[in-house]
Each structure stands twice: as C-alpha cells, then as structure tokens.
Amino acid sequence: MLLPYRETVYSEKNLSGKFCSQPWENININNRGDVYSCYCQDWTSLLLGNILETPLEEIYNNNENLNKLRSSVMDGKFGWCKVGHCGMLDNLPNVTTDTERFKNSNDFQLPVSMHLGIDDNCNLKCGICRGGLIFKNTENPITEKILSSLMNSYKNFNRTTLVYCDGSGDLFTSKSWEKFLYSTEMPHCWKLVITTNGNLLSKRKAQLQSIRENIHSVTISLDASTYNTYKIVRGGDWNILMDGVETVKELNIPINFQFVLQRENYQDLLGYKEIANQYGAYYGLQMIDKREHMSDAYWNHNRIEDNLAVDYTKLKEDLTILNSDRRCGFDGGTAELLKKL
Numbered sequence: 001m002l003l004p005y006r007e008t009v010y011s012e013k014n015l016s017g018k019f020c021s022q023p024w025e026n027i028n029i030n031n032r033g034d035v036y037s038c039y040c041q042d043w044t045s046l047l048l049g050n051i052l053e054t055p056l057e058e059i060y061n062n063n064e065n066l067n068k069l070r071s072s073v074m075d076g077k078f079g080w081c082k083v084g085h086c087g088m089l090d091n092l093p094n095v096t097t098d099t100e101r102f103k104n105s106n107d108f109q110l111p112v113s114m115h116l117g118i119d120d121n122c123n124l125k126c127g128i129c130r131g132g133l134i135f136k137n138t139e140n141p142i143t144e145k146i147l148s149s150l151m152n153s154y155k156n157f158n159r160t161t162l163v164y165c166d167g168s169g170d171l172f173t174s175k176s177w178e179k180f181l182y183s184t185e186m187p188h189c190w191k192l193v194i195t196t197n198g199n200l201l202s203k204r205k206a207q208l209q210s211i212r213e214n215i216h217s218v219t220i221s222l223d224a225s226t227y228n229t230y231k232i233v234r235g236g237d238w239n240i241l242m243d244g245v246e247t248v249k250e251l252n253i254p255i256n257f258q259f260v261l262q263r264e265n266y267q268d269l270l271g272y273k274e275i276a277n278q279y280g281a282y283y284g285l286q287m288i289d290k291r292e293h294m295s296d297a298y299w300n301h302n303r304i305e306d307n308l309a310v311d312y313t314k315l316k317e318d319l320t321i322l323n324s325d326r327r328c329g330f331d332g333g334t335a336e337l338l339k340k341l
Contacts, residue, residue: 015078027056031117074102160189162193178207224259257275269318
C-alpha cells in the first residue's frame, strides 16, 4: 500500500548552496486576480496581493511576503516551498557568482515570466480540472481587467517577458483572450507561451499566423498517446488534436507537451514519450490533484497512488525511462512518486 498522495509539507531540507530564481523572476495570477511569486500557486502559500486592486509594480516592490520568500531561498531553508508539489526542489542549481545579483531586489522591478490562469472558458469538460462544461460566448470582465492592468504595467518595460496563458481554460474559446490577441496594445516585450488542449488549433491557424512574432511556443495538453485513452480522459477527438499539433509544426512554432498522470492513462507513458520525441518537443509530467469538484468516487477511481488497479511495476519502469530523458520534466508529485516506487 502506497503512502497517501501529496500531503502538504513545507521544506525542511537544508538546501544551503542551492538557488531558485522564481521569487525574483516569476509570478502566477489566478482567475480571482491573486498574485503568487512562483511558477505555480500550489507550490507556495505566500499570497503577494491582488491585481484587481493594486497594479503589479506596486505589489511586486517592497512586498513583505515576497521578501520572506526571497530570504528563505537566500538562507537555503526554502521554508515556504511545498515538498511533493514543487518540481524544482530536487534539481536546483548551485549558487554561483551570477546569483549574487539577486540580492539587490531593486534590479527586479517586474517579473520576466508570468503564468496566467485567468479565464475558465473551455470547449472540453475534462474531469481532472472541472465538474462539467464551463463555456460562455461572452467577454469576461475580470479577465479583461487583469489583462488591461498588466498591459499598462508593461507598456514601457524593455526586458523580454514570457506570458504563459491560459492555465485555467483554453484561450481559443475566450472572447476576452481573442480581443487581447488582436490588440495593438500588446506590450512589445511580451512573448506568449500558449497553453491549449489543441482541439481548436487547426481552426485558429490564421490567427496564430497573424501573431506569430508574439508567440514564444505552444504547450499542448495530451494526457494520452492513443485515440481511446484520449476519448476517456479528455473526451475529445484524437485526430482533431493531432491535426492541431501538425498546424503548429507547419507554422514553425516550438511545441511543448503536458500530461496529467492518472489511472486511465499511465499505460500511455512510453507512447507519450515517442510522440514528444517525434516533434522534438519538451514534455512534462504532473500528478493528478484532488480538486474540490471531484467526487470521492471519481478520485478513488482515477488516483494514481494507493490504487489496486495500477500496475506499479510497469509504472516504475516507465517513469524511470521518462525520467532519464533530458527533454522530460517531472513535477514534484511525480518525482516523489518515483522515489516511493
């Protein structure tokens, strides 16, 4: 019997001599406007502020919680970082002379990487992230207010800034994101890392082409490597998805893939690796999370740990193969799972 999945434990490791640049370079903003200083808001509990109430430059400078997080990194304790969630704690780089520059917080007036999950609109109703279809054919005033505030903050910023969008839904179904993508007010420093389920990419080819210079890459959620698994996990059409992948390839846009590990798709891991290698893509692996919308029956069926339906010998073998591939990144939960196995 495996240990219960991902209890929230804050780091008690002595990581002296290791460094993480997240609290200086990255933020995450959710669909309530809450701002966190990390790649993912689930990796730390320190809330910095709310973008709907305060401009980002005011939130980001002289912030008590941000200073706590930075100090914890500098002293090697990483005390605000969640073990089993953060995918970086086990692979942090060593402190070098270059990281000394991070001690001067005045050099970091705005983050150069933003993860935005600000619009729930989506054309699919995957059980891993929602209890049913969330779709409105109207603009979202909160999404627009967040984007407007951010565009104003970055209009005169001169450092290239990666904008990951949208982590909550699919921006190709959002009227607010569509309005933004065609806006002439997009800050010149922004490069978009588009996250999508991929089912609308072929239909949006002209739109992608029109903003090609503003796109850094496209991250496509696969969660499968076969037609049948995709139908079960995502409820979409695998052939339409792969047509979308080909569309991105034709436009010469770098591709990344993502995969949420669960009972119904763990047998597809090696196939997932093959697809990623076929497209020369970096690909990620993360654990299924227990979310509020999930019933106990759904969770007990789909959880990857403590599940009698999972062949852990095969899972260990396949995870080990993926973990040895430099193009594959594990989140903290997946890394912890492999250690347990």
